[in-house]
Amino acid sequence: MQYVSGLERARAALERGSRFPAGALGEIVSKSWQRCVERGLDPRGSPLSSVIEVAELNRKREQNALLRRFAIAEMQMLHQQIAGSNFMIAFGDRDGVVLDTISDHHFADSSDGRTIIPGSLWQEQERGTNALGLAVLERAPVAIYGREHYFSCHGHLSCMAAPIFNAGGEIIGLLDASCSNEARQQHTHALVKMAAAQIENSLIFHERAELLIFAFHPRVEYLDTLSAGLMAISRDGIVHSLNRPSRALLAGLEPTVGSHFEDLFDARLGTAMDSVLGGGIVRIDDRAGSSVFMVCRQFGRGGAERAPAKPVRSSPIVPSRADLGFVCEDPALTRQMRGLEQATRLRLAVHIHGETGTGKEMMARHVHAASGREGAFVAVNCGAIAESLFIAELFGHERGAFTNARNEGSPGLVRTADKGTLFLDEVADIPAPAQTALLRFLDSMEVRPVGGQKAAHVDVQIVSATNRDLKQAVAERRFRADLYYRLSGYDIQLPALRDRTDFAAIVLHLLHQVAPEFAITDEAIERLRLKPWPGNARELKAALQRAVIESDVDYIDENAVAIDQPDLHGTCSECRSHVLARRKCQQIRETYVSVDRNIAEVARLLGISRTTVYKHLRD
Structure with a gap:
């Protein structure tokens, strides 16, 4: 203070x-x-x-x-x-x-x-x-x-x-x-x-791969740490490289590149080599009279190969937070999720809308987790079930109820999800007859299998999802209006990847899934942000996988990211019909050209966020 x-x-x-x-x-x-x-x-x-x-x-x-x-x-x-x-x-x-x-x-x-x-x-x-x-x-x-x-x-x-x-x-x-x-x-x-x-x-x-590299320290337990001295020497004893700890440990002896091993240590080179080349640790004195422990960490080309010991590092510190399994830092999305737990407590059906690849199933699984239900999460791809079998697959059937029915019958996917969550993916593809049966079930929460006489009550959290416009489908009479209102008790609209303000966090999250050991530079993320990503996170993940596979180093930089350059003439499509917006868009694009397409520099010069720059360059 x-x-x-x-x-x-x-x-x-x-x-x-x-x-x-x-x-x-x-x-x-x-x-x-x-x-x-x-x-x-x-x-x-x-x-x-x-x-x-x-x-x-x-x-x-x-x-x-x-x-x-x-x-x-x-x-x-x-x-x-x-x-x-x-x-x-x-x-x-x-x-x-x-x-x-x-x-x-x-x-x-x-x-x-x-x-x-x-x-x-x-x-x-x-x-x-x-x-x-x-x-x-x-x-x-x-x-x-x-x-x-x-x-x-x-x-x-x-x-x-x-x-x-x-x-x-x-x-x-x-x-x-x-x-x-x-x-x-x-x-x-x-x-x-x-x-x-x-x-x-x-x-x-790396630079002295052909030489012997000795590690030394006064305390034997420090030989595998960053405190240890490293010294690269040729087999005739000439020193070619020294790290900073080695200079500090040999202070007073003025160790330099070109020094001889025997000028620094009170031991014959041959004797020391006989001891350490066998993989052992030798204790010797330096010329100032201090005792150190020494071990060989690299034998050089032509000798027995041994990988250098990796120094002990501090463990990464990971902040504690609820692991959603996906990134959710975009304000538009977090606002929608605030009432999610309350919605599941009230047993409202949750409807998720978003483009292909925006993570609808991940969100559905999060709804299941937020509900605290102990039952199973059962996903149904409504577009992958034949229309003639849809009702039987959903509600089950008795033995021999129809041609090709299972001999032992089936409880159905709804009963399998009892006390859990039923996820109706691609809900817009539900055939018309099944829409009526589903509406009846949602009103009563009772299931009667095909060919059966007895109904059973179930307790199921309903989550539906689609990438289509259900309101438009209702207007065109392809989807029942009353079913739409029943399914959309609580709506979640997943933003497209190109509109996410937490794009950088999504890139880091997906890269960690693909290759946890890889790094990615900020400039590479900036280049990725310029793409429209019609396949959203699924397409981005595939692009990162390709970059990792094609990379000969353990990081992704701007050269590893291939993108189509935007058309810098005129303005973006969103600004063309608005005079004031058009002027701002033109200024951003002109500045982008003048600074050799450096997005961070555009943001700095104009005092705007990088996200704003991206939006005006996207097309």
């Missing part, structure tokens, strides 16, 4: 142009603020927001292809670990240019999410005090919390960045986590540093 008041005093002094009090800020932040003041940056103004061209962004991605591969894998891990925190994870190159982002979709559509986009520069001279820029300058992990940011417009953000080093000690990239939730800052900072260390280790294993 004392630090917070000191920060506020420093903030007030900064914004009125006075000298901020010494000791009120940490040294790194204080020096950064001073540099920003000397550059003439106005802390109450808006920072410069430079974004490189798409061609230059793609060139940088190609230059960092291997690093990017490992970075996106770690971004996926971070995404799972800090899920639910309203956050964005960014991967940048050594110049502070953001190359990729993976984010919570709420953050992605916020004003902050529209500034941290692929291609954006985050150097201190433009963006003021920020974690990405300072991590480059300080060559160390940096966390900037809230109003420690130089520009007041970033005062509600917490940003944590860690540099990624190569074996020569040069910065080659950056990882950053930015969030508006301050509850887990310290934990997130630690996870970002771990992810950067894991990337560095992965690069050593």
Whole structure:
């Protein structure tokens, strides 16, 4: 609390142009603020927001292809670990240019999410005090919390960045986590540093596949953690790569690329190799007299193969929530679902309408779960049963009741669903005679099998669904009006995928079903959003499956997503007949062309959400 008041005093002094009090800020932040003041940056103004061209962004991605591969894998891990925190994870190159982002979709559509986009520069001279820029300058992990940011417009953000080093000690990239939730800052900072260390280790294993890689640490139980030193050496003892922990553990001995094993450790190379190449752990002293445990984690080409041990990682933190089995964050849909439990308590029939692939059966199963019924969920595809057999299949039949009847008879699907839920899918296909029988059943909840004399009372929750317009079918006398009113006691309209505001969450949910280990970048999600998706979630899931199958890496980026480019001439179909809407649509499309089809940049420049941009580009 004392630090917070000191920060506020420093903030007030900064914004009125006075000298901020010494000791009120940490040294790194204080020096950064001073540099920003000397550059003439106005802390109450808006920072410069430079974004490189798409061609230059793609060139940088190609230059960092291997690093990017490992970075996106770690971004996926971070995404799972800090899920639910309203956050964005960014991967940048050594110049502070953001190359990729993976984010919570709420953050992605916020004003902050529209500034941290692929291609954006985050150097201190433009963006003021920020974690990405300072991590480059300080060559160390940096966390900037809230109003420690130089520009007041970033005062509600917490940003944590860690540099990624190569074996020569040069910065080659950056990882950053930015969030508006301050509850887990310290934990997130630690996870970002771990992810950067894991990337560095992965690069050593990949780039030095032909060499021996030794892991060492003063405590044997730490050999499989990110705290262990890693050292890649040739069989003649020359050191080719070192990770950061190895440099720290051998401090004072000045370990460098080109050093010899025997310059660092008080042991003959041959003796050490004889011990570790058999898979054992050897205890040796370094030249400073400290004792360490050592094990071989990679034998290199030509030797016995052994997969490197994966360092121990923190388990992903998954927020507790009711698992619906589907995504439901769209306001239009959540409003409809508020009264669902009450509707089932009143035993109202529930009718679900939506296009093919919008998840009608998943919603029906959710209705069953919400009802709390102990009986079975019985689904009936009304369009797949022959008209002559429909009534018998639904209500059952006695033995020998009609030609081809089962010898033992059948209780029928309605009685099977007793104390549970009967789901009538494709209800518009129910034949006319069966509509009359179904209406009679719904009025009495009594079932009499074909050929039987005795009726039985059942307790069934009725859920129906169709992708057709039942009101139109009633008007055309193809569907009984009284049955329609009986089935639609509580209506749920499932929005088409192209109209869902929670599209990004749906993509992440479906990708997790298809390939839980895969990541997808924000730019890839943006490209997917441009498609009309007539097959809705079913079509999207198939597209993700294809992208996973065709990918030679464990992530989906913008290059893995093939879409038809929209026609950018004129306006979208919805805006053509409205003058004011037409002007806005033209502005969005013209801006889209001017920024090389970068949707996030359009949203940022025009101050609108990405969802709005998508809607005007869809056709």
